[in-house]
Amino acid sequence: MEAEQAVLGGLLQNNRAFDRVGDILEAHHFADAAHARIYAAIADRIRAGKAADAITLKGLFEAEQGLEDVGGARYLATLLSATVGAVNIREYAGIVVDMALRRETIEACELAAAAAYDPHGPTAREILDGLDTSVVQLGAQQAGAENQLTNSQVYDQFMSHIAAVMRLEPGEVVGLSTGIRSLDRRLGGLRPTRVYVIAAPSSAGKSALGATMARNLGLAGKRVYFANLEMDAIETYQRMVAQESGLPAELIIDGYIEFQDGSRRSLKSSRKDQIAVEDAARRLRAMGIHWDQQAGSSIAAIRSRARQFQRAGGLDAIFIDYLQLAEPPSIGGKKAASRTEAIGEITRAIKRLAKDLKVPVVALSQVNRGVDSREEKRLQMSDLRESGTIEQDADVIMFLYREHYYLLRNEPLRKLNEDDAAFQLRHSEWRIRRDDAKGKALISCPKSRQGKTFEQTVGFEDTTTAFFDLPEDDG
Secondary structure, eight states, X not given: OHHHHHHHHHHHHOGGGHHHHTTTOOGGGOSSHHHHHHHHHHHHHHHTTOOOSHHHHHHHHXXXXXXXXXXXXXXXXXXXXXXXXTTTHHHHHHHHHHHHHHHHHHHHHHHHHHHHHOTTSOOHHHHHHHHHHHHXXXXXXXXXXTTOOOHHHHHHHHHHHHHHHHXXXXXXXXXXXXXXXXXXXXXXXXXXXXXXXXXXXXXXXXXXXXXXXXXXXXXXXXEEEEEESSSOHHHHHHHHHHHHHXXXXXXXXXXXXXXXXXXXXXXXXXXXXXXXXXXXXXXXHTOXXXXXXXXXXXXXXXXXXXXHHHHHHOOOEEEEEOGGGSBOOOBTTBOOSSHHHHHHXXXXXXXXXXXXXXXXXXXXXXXXXXXXXXXXXXXXXXXXXXXHHHHHHOSEEEEEEOHHXXXXXXXXXXXXXXXXXXXHHHHHHHHHHHHHHTTEEEEEEEEETTXXXXXXXXXXXXXXXXXXXXXXXXX
């Protein structure tokens, strides 16, 4: 209470001190309702360019019944005796804010406890998610002051950036390298606080691309948090072993491959393949990747676990596979009214996650099912499932297109009354396109908030699920 009086007295004595507290202190931070009304009145007058002192506020509060318990308008004069200087007023304002956050934390915990005692109330998971969301919101309030920067501070950040750019060697990028140099040159690497959305239809390779990037980061000594909302961690790890060893993923997952001619390749019968798997797994074992395979996790839960991982030894990037499977946050105990609204809450939470933890977040995304049924398979913004909020909140959106994937599924059939020559011509053209598209994937970027949009062809080996630079782009 003394801190509240000190702040109010300091402001009444020196209105210029408001510049030191106005960015962090609001009326609702005051525990005493009378203090909250006095601060709101002071703030309103100062922001309007008017004087706010004991005299100018006296007329306003003479008729204010809410101040009777503290002495009415005469209380303003009492506050002047509790004043602090402009130099110290921000410290006292910080105490007021801290106490407010403590009260709100207690209230959030009490509400969660009451819900937990109610046998007919929400589930334990819903209670925990709601509590996580409340804590995140309270943390954002506390971080508000930290995110207020002077121009000099921004200048210092800029000069640090320029110094980092000047130290770059040929082929290096400012952000984290994805391990695919041609893509790095387009993106400048993965940058802190940015959200990168990789979208593609089911089975088109988006999870494989995410696994490739995470594997390359892990092998480069970076610490990665990988939220597997669709698959178990071991399934992604199996892909990584295939990518690292160069062996077919089918051989590693099933232990054998049966070919159309009846022959069979078995991992058990090949010591060479066994050594390749063991060596690859040994290299991957050293990666600093934390695997979170909790299905249906909320972004608040992911944030909490990622922050623990960060505190334990640092954090460089977060991967989420895939965002539509995340549980939308519960705001005030209420769930989103529609799926579009739910996706909006998820994507906003992902953006806050990237900014709060100051790391890049790579979020994989499904697309609308109609893509597979239409002739043109290349994606556009409207193909993003519940696209409005994804397009708005993502910093970079990348679409993955593998022409070879679709050509294999659409081998030409002879049309009714089509002669042999015409059919053979069509089939020959299809084979040429199929063979030319083999081993390639197109990554198109229709949105890049801080850079240029682009299209980049990269290599893709469908047996190992690995993405890589094509020979002409390597280096």
